[in-house]
Structure formats: structure tokens, C-alpha cells
Amino acid sequence: MINENNPGSFGSSRGLSKKIKKDKKRKSSSTRWLGRQLNDPYVLETKKRGYKSRAAFKLLQINDKYNFLLPGLSVIDLGCAPGGWLQIASEKVSSISGHEKVLGVDILKTEYIPGCKSIIGDINDKNVGEQLIKLLGQKPDIVLSDMAANTTGHRQTDHIRTTYLLEIALDFSIENLNNNGVFLAKCFKGGTEKEALDLIQKNFSKVHHVKPDASRKESVEEYVIALGFKGK
Ligand SMILES: C[S@@+](CC[C@H](N)C(=O)[O-])C[C@H]1O[C@@H](n2cnc3c(N)ncnc32)[C@H](O)[C@@H]1O
Incomplete structure (x- = not known):
């Protein structure tokens, strides 16, 4: 059941735990993954609401808290596939003019999402950064980045690779954001993110770290939201 005031939360079915039978043909890591999927209320709700990804809830919950996706604003979403964040962003910023101001990029193909280009x-x-600004036809008010490198399972390597993507997203934002703009990005805790976080503090008026409920507790993932870009 959707909570109208907080669309990112819902009457959950947590607690109804489905047991997965062991299967000799399946690796135990696959059994654990299957168990998590079947017992994850967000997976069920993602299907119900027709979202392209479970990640959509992370953006919904962050927006419930900071209310930054406002009608009429323009958004660039870095690492947008399969498109859950695009769906939420477009839903929130769409205005009567109907002008498409939500644009995404990914190394993978993103299926068409109404109200968005990708x-x-x-x-x-x-060149890709330049192409994005050209296509949007203006500087973005909001830059989102949920980019993540393919995980290797080696914690420090994954941390370094995802921090590098955070740095690229931040450089793109500092180069292109409108004054007073917002930057929201995935950040893996682990040490090397400090330099990027210092740069964020320097360039934005307010910075918050947030771990939405939809982000798995066991993951080192969190998000940094920076409000009030001070300008280039
Ligand atoms: C966690 S997924 C994003 C999910 C998305 N927010 C959604 O709601 O559907 C991370 C994405 O980052 C993309 N990505 C990773 N490195 C990238 C890069 N250098 N340029 C563009 N996209 C990248 C991946 O291909 C992947 O689709």
C-alpha cells in the first residue's frame, strides 16, 4: 500500500520469510541471492508499480526527505539504465509545458521511458558530457549519479572503482550545473572518497549523507546529496 505523503514507503510484507530449498545444481551464492529477492518487499513493490528497477525506491526515499525534484527543473542522470531513477525524476519534475527535461546516459541501452531521453x-x-548538455539544451538543475562499476567481490577494488565514478560525476557537475543546483551521487564508504567529499563541501552550501531504507543494510553503499551549488 502506497503512503501518499511518503511515496517511497509502503505497508511492507517484511517478516513473511520464504525459505529456498537447496538445489545441488545451484551455487550456494545463487541460493542466497534468490532468497534475498523472494523475501525483499522492494522487489515485489517494484513489479507492482512497474518500475524498471528496485533502485527507484532509493531515489523516492531520498526525495521524500530532501524534496529537491521539483516541477520544471532539468535533470541529468548518469548511469541511468535500466531506468528506475529516470521514471521517478520524470514523474516529479514534469510540468504542464510537457517539455522533456530529463536526460540519462549509460554504457548500456535504456529502454524508452515516457518523458525522458537517454x-x-x-x-x-x-564528448559524451558535451553531448548531454547539447541535447538538454541548457545547464541541468540537478545531476544524479547512481553509477557503479561491476563488482569484483574484492571490497577495496570495488570501492576504488566506484569512487572514481563519483569523481567523474562530480567533475561533470562542477563543470555544468546551474547555480544553486543539486548533486546526488552513490558513494561507497571505504577511505578514498575523502578527496571527492572535500571538493563537494567546497562547492555546495549543504551536504548530507544518506542511506535510504531501500539500500541494503549489508552494503557499503550510501548516497551524498549536495544542495546549493555555489557556481563555477
Ligand atoms: C546501479 S545501476 C543504475 C540503476 C539506475 N539508477 C536505475 O534506477 O535503474 C548503475 C549503472 O551505472 C552504469 N555505468 C557504470 N559506469 C558507467 C560509465 N562510465 N558511464 C555511464 N554509465 C556507467 C552501469 O552500466 C549501470 O547501468
Whole structure:
């Protein structure tokens, strides 16, 4: 059941735990994954609401708290596939003008999402950044980045690779955001993110760290939301 005031939360079915039978043909890590999926209320609710990803709830919950996705604002979403964040962003910023101001990029293809445009590209490539600004036709008010590198299972390697993506997203934001703009990005805790966080503190008026309920407790993932970009 959707809570109208907090669309990111809902009457949950937590507590109804489904047991997965062991299967000799399945690796135990796959059994654990299957167990998590079947017992995860967000997975069920994602299907019910027709979201492209479970991650949609993370953005919904962060927005419930900071209310920054407002009608008429323009958004660039870095690492947008399969498109859950695009769906939420477009729902929240859409205005009567109907002008599409939500644009995403990913190295993978993103299926069409009403109210959004997306391109295939690697944000490491400077031309891709320029292409995004050209396509949007203006500087963005909000830059989102849920980018994550493929995990290797080696904690420190994963941390370094995801921190690098945070740095790229931050550089793109400092280069392109509108004054007073917002930057929201995934951040893996682990040490090397300090330099990026210092740079965020320097360039924005308010910075918060947030771990939405939809982000798995066991994950080192959290998000940093920076409000009030001071300008280039
Ligand atoms: C966690 S997923 C994003 C999920 C998305 N927020 C949603 O709600 O559907 C992370 C994405 O970052 C993308 N990504 C990783 N490195 C990238 C890069 N250098 N440029 C563009 N996208 C990248 C991955 O392909 C992946 O689709």
C-alpha cells in the first residue's frame, strides 16, 4: 500500500520469510541471492508499480526527505539504465509545458521511458558530457549519479572503482550545473572518497549523507546529496 505523503514507503510484507530449498545444481551464492529477492518487499513493490528497477525506491526515499525534484527543473542522470531513477525524476519534475527535461546516459541501452531521453555513452568520454548538455539544451538543475562499476567481490577494488565514478560525476557537475543546483551521487564508504567529499563541501552550501531504507543494510553503499551549488 502506497503512503501518499511518503511515496517511497509502503505497508511492507517484511517478516513473511520464504525459505529456498537447496538445489545441488545451484551455487550456494545463487541460493542466497534468490532468497534475498523472494523475501525483499522492494522487489515485489517494484513489479507492482512497474518500475524498471528496485533502485527507484532509493531515489523516492531520498526525495521524500530532501524534496529537491521539483516541477520544471532539468535533470541529468548518469548511469541511468535500466531506468528506475529516470521514471521517478520524470514523474516529479514534469510540468504542464510537457517539455522533456530529463536526460540519462549509460554504457548500456535504456529502454524508452515516457518523458525522458537517454543516450548510450561512457561518461569518462568528455564528448559524451558535451553531448548531454547539447541535447538538454541548457545547464541541468540537478545531476544524479547512481553509477557503479561491476563488482569484483574484492571490497577495496570495488570501492576504488566506484569512487572514481563519483569523481567523474562530480567533475561533470562542477563543470555544468546551474547555480544553486543539486548533486546526488552513490558513494561507497571505504577511505578514498575523502578527496571527492572535500571538493563537494567546497562547492555546495549543504551536504548530507544518506542511506535510504531501500539500500541494503549489508552494503557499503550510501548516497551524498549536495544542495546549493555555489557556481563555477
Ligand atoms: C546501479 S545501476 C543504475 C540503476 C539506475 N539508477 C536505475 O534506477 O535503474 C548503475 C549503472 O551505472 C552504469 N555505468 C557504470 N559506469 C558507467 C560509465 N562510465 N558511464 C555511464 N554509465 C556507467 C552501469 O552500466 C549501470 O547501468
